[in-house]
Amino acid sequence: MGMTMKKPNIRRSWVEVNLDILAENLRIYRQSMQGDHPIMAVVKANAYGHGDLAVAGRLQSEGVRDFAVSNLAEAIRLRQGGIAGQILILGYTPVELAKDLLEYDITQAILDEDYAAALAATGVKTKAQFAIDTGMNRIGLDALEPGDCERTIRKYSGAFALTGLFTHLCVADTDDTDCRVFTALQQALVRAGAERVGDLHLPFVHCLNSAGGLWHGQADGLVRLGIILYGLKPDYANDLPAGIRPALEWKTVVSMVKTVHPGETVGYGRTYRADADRVIATLPTGYADGYNRLLSNCGQVLINGQSAPIIGRVCMDQMMVDVTGIDGVRPGDEVTLLNHDTYTADDMAETIGTIGYEIVCDISARVERVYLP
Numbered sequence: 001m002g003m004t005m006k007k008p009n010i011r012r013s014w015v016e017v018n019l020d021i022l023a024e025n026l027r028i029y030r031q032s033m034q035g036d037h038p039i040m041a042v043v044k045a046n047a048y049g050h051g052d053l054a055v056a057g058r059l060q061s062e063g064v065r066d067f068a069v070s071n072l073a074e075a076i077r078l079r080q081g082g083i084a085g086q087i088l089i090l091g092y093t094p095v096e097l098a099k100d101l102l103e104y105d106i107t108q109a110i111l112d113e114d115y116a117a118a119l120a121a122t123g124v125k126t127k128a129q130f131a132i133d134t135g136m137n138r139i140g141l142d143a144l145e146p147g148d149c150e151r152t153i154r155k156y157s158g159a160f161a162l163t164g165l166f167t168h169l170c171v172a173d174t175d176d177t178d179c180r181v182f183t184a185l186q187q188a189l190v191r192a193g194a195e196r197v198g199d200l201h202l203p204f205v206h207c208l209n210s211a212g213g214l215w216h217g218q219a220d221g222l223v224r225l226g227i228i229l230y231g232l233k234p235d236y237a238n239d240l241p242a243g244i245r246p247a248l249e250w251k252t253v254v255s256m257v258k259t260v261h262p263g264e265t266v267g268y269g270r271t272y273r274a275d276a277d278r279v280i281a282t283l284p285t286g287y288a289d290g291y292n293r294l295l296s297n298c299g300q301v302l303i304n305g306q307s308a309p310i311i312g313r314v315c316m317d318q319m320m321v322d323v324t325g326i327d328g329v330r331p332g333d334e335v336t337l338l339n340h341d342t343y344t345a346d347d348m349a350e351t352i353g354t355i356g357y358e359i360v361c362d363i364s365a366r367v368e369r370v371y372l373p
């Protein structure tokens with residue numbers, strides 16, 4: 001019958017993470033950064049949706065020794081999964097759980113003086129690093145009050161096993177004069193703070209995120225590398241070093257194909273109306289998989305390398321696309337939702353006015369992660 005045999009798809013909606021691309025991104029980033037900084041891999045939020053254990057495990061075998069997460073559960077997962085180096089929690093941990101910090105050898109960020117006092121009161125001498133607020137106004141001791149900062153750090157330097165200070169840059173990804181000046185100010189503030197307590201010989205004083213390490217890397221200290229490791233941009237306007245590309249692809253399959261006739265509508269709210277015979281394919285991926293509903297009637301997917309627009313509203317578990325111009329689309333055919341180059345999480349993000357970070361972090365737990373090679 002001249003039928004070509006395709007490999008059957010036994011999956012519904014899945015992410016393929018290419019760990020070689022991840023390792024290559026790390027290698028290119030190291031070559032491209034200003035200065036020779038150690039890398040702390042930021043693997044919070046399930047490694048930005050890529051799978052924290054697989055990602056951290058591969059990075060550990062590439063020589064990375066320092067990791068950062070957002071919370072205690074993420075930290076314990078890494079430790080139990082065989083990650084041996086430093087694991088820093090960048091955000092809040094209830095002090096009632098301080099014993100776990102010690103048991104799993106986790107380093108806790110100290111958010112402010114009240115948090116320092118509460119954690120010290122537990123009597124658990126956990127590893128810790130003070131967050132210093134240099135302008136983000138999120139967490140940290142206020143760097144604009146250097147005397148208070150110094151006093152607080154000294155007061156608690158014996159209560160914890162204090163290993164460092166860090167701040168977070170808020171405009172390192174933006175290349176205009178105001179932002180460059182502000183970033184330089186943030187770096188100067190943390191440096192000045194560290195100098196005031198220089199006698200404590202804190203081994204980790206750091207401020208650089210992905211963007212900072214590439215474009216503001218004159219400062220010392222390790223780079224907390226997140227988004228660029230995964231091959232995405234801190235900001236749309238950024239150009240990444242050549243060769244860095246998204247490590248994941250997101251795929252689904254065609255579950256059904258049908259023709260709708262002029263005047264018929266598709267989906268909830270009847271927001272799409274056919275003006276001619278249209279061939280539509282149904283896909284078993286929806287917003288419960290993390291496929292953003294704002295892509296209704298404006299997103300696209302790729303089938304056989306061709307673009308198929310989303311028609312109607314994205315449903316919880318399914319969506320419909322127009323495949324009228326694409327020959328021979330059949331149930332079981334593979335569909336690409338995100339790929340390494342022509343339609344990335346950054347491209348999808350731009351359509352709906354968000355950032356690639358949110359697109360990949362949102363891919364939900366029920367989407368299977370498959371690791372290549």
Ligand SMILES: *Cc1c(COP(=O)(O)O)cnc(C)c1O
Nearest residue numbers: 042090168209210224225226227
């Ligand atoms: C998430 C985070 C990072 C990583 O930022 P990227 O822009 O993804 O590189 C670094 N530092 C802190 C404190 C963070 O919260």
